[in-house]
Amino acid sequence: MNVDLPAGTRNYSYAQDMAVFRTRTHWALLAALLVALLAAPLYSSNYWLGVANLIGITIIAATGLNILTGYCGQLSIGHAGFIAVGAYTSAVLTNRLGVPFLAALVLAGVAAGLIGMVFGIPSLRVKGFYLAISTIAAQFIIVWVINHWTAVTGGFNGMSVPPASVGGLALVSQGRQFYLIMVTTAVAVLVAKNLARTRVGRAFVAIRDNDLAAEVMGINLFHYKLVAFFAGCFLAGIAGSLFAHWTGFVNAENFTFMDSILYVGMIIIGGLGTAVGPIFGVVFIRLLQQGITFVSPVLESAFALPAGFTTGIGPMVFGLVIILFLILEPRGLAHRWALFKASYRLWPFSY
């Protein structure tokens, strides 16, 4: 029985079958979500708007990684490096060359995409672990270049970035940036969702499931793998640019190898190869991070724990969460959500 759709919903045309939002409930929920998001700056504190902004930026980056790893099956452990490329491209363009923000945003994506393609070239001949290592190398080479090309990037000292401005309006407050970031995130998620349903996306999935078989069926591996690298890293670049303008300062410290691992962790926790997976994963990890930030100093003072507790507990919990998800629920939160929806629709006869 098809439980992807609520009871009584029938498809009478192809357009209906392809629609993302089908029922009145869908539309009502969407409208409610939009209202809640648009009004967020009215009822949230600056702190939580900041958290929401970070979540939005991370969702864009994770969506990019999901295209590359989740749909196309090319594991990348250098995503933070590609985000750094975007962040620095945008920073250099706006700070040193005075390029307007929106142009810099797109160019940051393109730059990160092109760099990603270069490091993706080995993917034609190697896969799995080899590709993972090549992206790790990319991560370290990118960060090294950023740290040492002082004339352009400011080296270890980092560089300051002017706030984003759209149409002459400088987005200086968290609230204004919130709108920019939420709109970009929504566009990115929608584009990714639709990319996955096109010819390109289906080619990605075929490559992920069996690249030899895909090639035999006439899918040009080199072309599609590079497209996947470009698309994934393009979104990374967009996220990097937004991050740079959001914090107002870039430093290679923000784009470490451990961050790259965390991005992989996020899409695994959320659910590889699903449109909602990155959203679930990012929200889960970022809220967990918030929780740890609140709880760990309290615990430390309450139980007289050693001084390293606050710094060490975060990575330990993240590592544990990644391991546990891989062992217990490798299909991630998105799968749980699908199960929940199915059981809700079949109620009272859910199984």
Added chain:
Amino acid sequence: MAELLQFVITGTTVGMVYALIALGFVLVWKSTGVANLALGQLVLISSWFTFGMLVQAGLPFWLGFPLVVLFALALGWGIERLVLRPLIGQPILSLITVTLGVAYFLQGAVGFIWPKSVAALPSLFSQEPIHIGPAVVSQEYLWSALISLSLFGLLSLYFKYHKMGVVMRATADDQLAVQACGVPVTKIFSRSWMLACTLAAVGGILISSIGGITFGLCETGLKAFSVVILGGLDSFLGAIVAGPIIGLAENLGGGYLTPLTWPGVKEVIPFVIIIIVMFVKPYGLFGEVRVERI
């Protein structure tokens, strides 16, 4: 000339330690098919544990080192039993990413237990430098090379003559056939991980006795990846040959390229080598080229 000799000696000797760490990777890859990306963190945590035993607990060397080896064995057993065993038969993507989770966990554990960023091990070897021709080399390098070489020797004897070693090679060759012969394959997996962790621990002690304990040790572990990539993932010989090559490239490049590029070029050379090998000869010098069928 003295400079060149100096770079060559330090390069080869450090490279041998890389090879030692890489050997642990190759071992696990061959016998269990798991790509262990937590190598750097294994090196890091065992170095810190050595620090804990020798400096914080003040144990003498003869007691401290066996404890470190025991710790490494326990760590390897634990990782295999608790993390990898439930994932047997899962796709390679899960097997790679789960070791990333392990890496994250270990890094957090290090931050938790040893919240400082740098420390020095007590000097294990005499500090008196040795003059080889015109070059001056500190003894630590030579001892490291000597220890690595003797471990290579011991390991090759183990794989050639010891029953367990032979079974491990057989498992690497064909898991199904070995299982059919009545060998508990999971036990072999566990042994491989224990051995790999021990090699990482020894490599960590040697490296940190030279350069101190820093977070840079993670990168040392990652440099071992350039060794396995250059040598070929599934080749013990490859690891032993490629180790000194990487060490040499790193030290010679660091010595002669720095004026031409930026300072610190030494750190990035192993990663550039990875990319070059990927483009030119992706399966490495001695790696087996995989022929796939649908």
